[in-house]
Amino acid sequence: MxxxxxxxxxxxxxxxxxxxxxxxxxxxxxxxxxxxxxxxxxxxxxxxxxxxxxxxxxxxxxxxxxxxxxxxxxxxxxxxxxxxxxxxxxxxxxxxxxxxxxxxxxxxxxxxxxxxxxxxxxxxxxxxxxxxxxxxxxxxxxxxxxxxxxxxxxxxxxxxxxxxxxxxxxxxxxxxxxxxxxxxxxxxxxxxxxxxxxxxxxxxxxxxxxxxxxxxxxASGGTSYVITTADDASAKTALMAAGLQLVPAEKIMIRQQNEKTLNQVLQTLVNANIEITDVVKVQHDLEESFLDMVNTPTTKEDK
Amino acid sequence: MGTLIKQELYKLTHKKGTWIAIGIMVVLQIIPALVQKADSEFFQLSSLISNDYLGGGLYLFIMIASAASIIAMEFQYGTIKQLLYRQYYRSQVFISKLIVIFMQLVVLKVISTIMTFTLTALLFPSFDWDQKIEGSQTLLQLYFLGMGGNVLVTVFLLSVVILIATLLKTNAAAITSGFIGYFVSMAASSVLLLLINKWHWLRFNPFSMLMTSSQIISPDMSQATLMSTPLMITLTFVYTILFTFIAYFSFRKRSV
CATH class of the missing domain: 3.40.50.300 (P-loop containing nucleotide triphosphate hydrolases)
Incomplete structure (x- = not known):
């Protein structure tokens, strides 16, 4: 246009x-x-x-x-x-x-x-x-x-x-x-x-x-999942052992790599006999993108 | 330009103050006329009539307030941005305001003049407009001559008020400066004339131009002002144009 x-x-x-x-x-x-x-x-x-x-x-x-x-x-x-x-x-x-x-x-x-x-x-x-x-x-x-x-x-x-x-x-x-x-x-x-x-x-x-x-x-901010379990410490160990990368945070947070990511996570936890109590999908919104952008010390050049 | 003038007139005519001021001016003409009717010794009738039954003189103060506010209100109310971002040039916005101020001045002068003639015809029907006052001039001729001089000096004073309003962006400062400037100049005119007598070059200062209207009526004043009447009239025009241009350049350059 x-x-x-x-x-x-x-x-x-x-x-x-x-x-x-x-x-x-x-x-x-x-x-x-x-x-x-x-x-x-x-x-x-x-x-x-x-x-x-x-x-x-x-x-x-x-x-x-x-x-x-x-x-x-x-x-x-x-x-x-x-x-x-x-x-x-x-x-x-x-x-x-x-x-x-x-x-x-x-x-x-x-x-x-x-x-x-x-x-x-x-x-x-x-x-x-x-x-x-x-x-x-x-x-x-x-x-x-x-x-x-x-x-x-x-x-x-x-x-x-x-x-x-x-x-x-x-x-x-x-x-x-x-x-x-x-x-x-x-x-x-x-x-x-x-x-x-x-x-x-x-x-x-x-x-x-x-x-x-x-x-x-x-979309560029991506999607993440926050997972709550009955035993978060064991869950983190099991997920890392399965080769899944965790976002450094107190809670269990995993960034979606592809459409199978969530399935892999849940399967790993079920196989490890860890009880899953909650799964929350987090979309990176304008506010987060804005804060990332303005708080980055070296800003991107104009497109 | 027509649209801008219409918009300025719309604002002016929708202000209550515009109509109240006209009302007060007319009432203040009627009261002295009635007082004179009741007691013919109270004022000198020809002087009262020459001065538009006193109330007519109020037009100067109405115009000072109006000229200050037509510029300064836009800054005070924050409306200046919406006035200036449109397709018009700043010069057009500024000139439309000057035109409306001049229109208001003419309307007030016409109203006070009509009131003067009407009150005279109704209350003092035997008053002789053709009586000779000074030399060969009739009172009617002197009345209009005085009016011309008065309008000229008022326009000069308003150019100063508009300049101050543009520079300071506040109503109060411009109105106060206009009033104080006028009264101080009037009160200090004898001092000014003394100074002019001592330092001749001082005669060209802008404050001298507030005496132009007096000199038009009494040409003998030229001995004190050390300027001929045509020169004073010309200088009054020149200063008016100069102050208006400075005001315009300040208005044009201002970031809003």
């Missing part, structure tokens, strides 16, 4: 502090891309650069093949964004905020659709100064999505949202992506991103240390 957003060799420094080092990545049309990284890794800086809000020191940014910079904003006509925290005019109602930014074409339909999708109907006519943190967050997201943009950039969109609102938002983002909208989303709630994103970018110290599909990332 064609790339909607392309970021090439992006560099950015604040004074003497270099924040981004030759960042490269692409966002395909209709894809949801998760941008994850520890605090201060440069996620918001990348998003601001893509939106032409800050000058960059080098690199090339394009949206739909049109260049973007602090002085070149034409390509941003079909982009919606929420960066850091929602900007709210306290003297306007939620509906007036949407009226202010909604395009003329299908204005009422678009507004009604997003208000209903995010469950904002009951308070959309109230002044925004009465809104809670979560209500403001939803309004910020609604402003980003109301015009059905081609590209949406959301920085920590789940901040302050209750579980129902998180689900509503996830469903709506998925629906828009299925209709062709691309998303670049950062969040610290990795379990939510894992449910939502097609691709993952892991950013650390201003560099992309991993760029892959969510499926590849999870």
């Amino acid at each position: 064609a790339n909607l957003l392309s970021v090439q060799q992006l560099d950015k420094s604040f004074g003497n502090r270099r924040v981004l080092h030759g960042v490269n990545f692409e966002v395909a049309a209709g894809h949801i891309v998760a941008l994850v990284g520890p605090n201060g890794a440069g996620k918001s800086t990348i998003m601001k650069a893509v939106l032409g809000l800050i000058p960059t020191d080098g690199g090339h940014l394009t949206i739909d093949s049109q260049p973007v910079s602090i002085t070149s904003h034409q390509a941003l006509a079909h982009v919606g964004a929420l960066i850091e925290y929602p900007g709210i005019y306290p003297f306007l109602t939620g509906k007036q905020h949407l009226e202010l930014f909604a395009d003329k074409e299908n204005r009422d339909t678009n507004m009604t659709q997003i208000v209903e999708a995010l469950g904002m109907t009951s308070y959309i006519d109230h002044k925004a100064k009465q809104y809670s943190l979560g209500m403001k967050q939803k309004l910020g997201i609604a402003q980003a999505l109301v015009n059905h943009p081609k590209l949406v950039i959301l920085d920590e969109p789940m901040n302050g949202l209750d579980p129902q609102a998180v689900k509503d938002l996830r469903d709506y983002i998925r629906k828009m992506a299925d209709q062709g909208t691309s998303f670049l989303i950062s969040s610290h709630i990795l379990s939510e991103l894992e449910k939502l994103a097609d691709d993952v970018l892991i950013l650390n110290h201003g560099k992309i240390v991993q760029q892959s599909s969510m499926g590849e990332l999870v």
Whole structure:
């Protein structure tokens, strides 16, 4: 699929502090891309650069093949964004905020659709100064999505949202992506991103240390089994004697080598007359991959 | 650009303060008019009318507050990012704000002027607008001449307020600077004139331009300001444009 957003060799420094080092990545049309990284890794800086809000020191940014910079904003006509925290005019109602930014074409339909999708109907006519943190967050997201943009950039969109609102938002983002909208989303709630994103970018110290599909990332971490027995010490001895490699841990943990691994383990334990009390399958998830990646002293180069 | 101006007008007209300020201005015109009607010795009628029944002067302070907030509120409410990430150039965003400020200034001036003529026609129907005040000029001519000078100085002062609001990003700082700057300059104008008399080059300093409106009405002031009225008008324009450009360059370069 064609790339909607392309970021090439992006560099950015604040004074003497270099924040981004030759960042490269692409966002395909209709894809949801998760941008994850520890605090201060440069996620918001990348998003601001893509939106032409800050000058960059080098690199090339394009949206739909049109260049973007602090002085070149034409390509941003079909982009919606929420960066850091929602900007709210306290003297306007939620509906007036949407009226202010909604395009003329299908204005009422678009507004009604997003208000209903995010469950904002009951308070959309109230002044925004009465809104809670979560209500403001939803309004910020609604402003980003109301015009059905081609590209949406959301920085920590789940901040302050209750579980129902998180689900509503996830469903709506998925629906828009299925209709062709691309998303670049950062969040610290990795379990939510894992449910939502097609691709993952892991950013650390201003560099992309991993760029892959969510499926590849999870699969690359592999599957392990944690086994509990009536006599773990004897079980470990029996398994090692059978030539099976244990993950160094207090519990009995075995990484799956092939599809027969579990069968071999169970057979060995049964043959050794050791009572098996529990078997748990552990999938390496985004959170673990992320922690592995950012805690590795020498990080992988960009793909 | 049209969309940006509409959006700025939408924000301005949906602020309660915009309408309350107009209401207060009109009421503060009506009260002195009624007082004068009850006691014709209370004010000098021609002076009261020339000054838009006092309340009309409030427009300057409304405009200082409005000019400061049209820029600074975007930073304070965190709305600046969504204002700037769209397809428009920063210059268009900035100019749309200047245009809306100017539109508000014109509307306030028109309202206060209509009120002045209406109150005069209703309460003092025999008032003679054609009376000669200074030399050959009629009161009506002087009224509009004063209005022109007043608008010019207000626009100059607003350029300073917009500059401060852009640099400091806070409403309060810009409004306070505007008010204090205005009052201090007014209070210190005699001191300034003394200083100009001593060091002639001081006459070109920006604070002198706050006296442009007075000199337009009383051209004799040129002996004290050491500048001709056309020169003062030109310099007031030049400073206004200069401050506005500095404000724009600061706005354009700012990372948000």
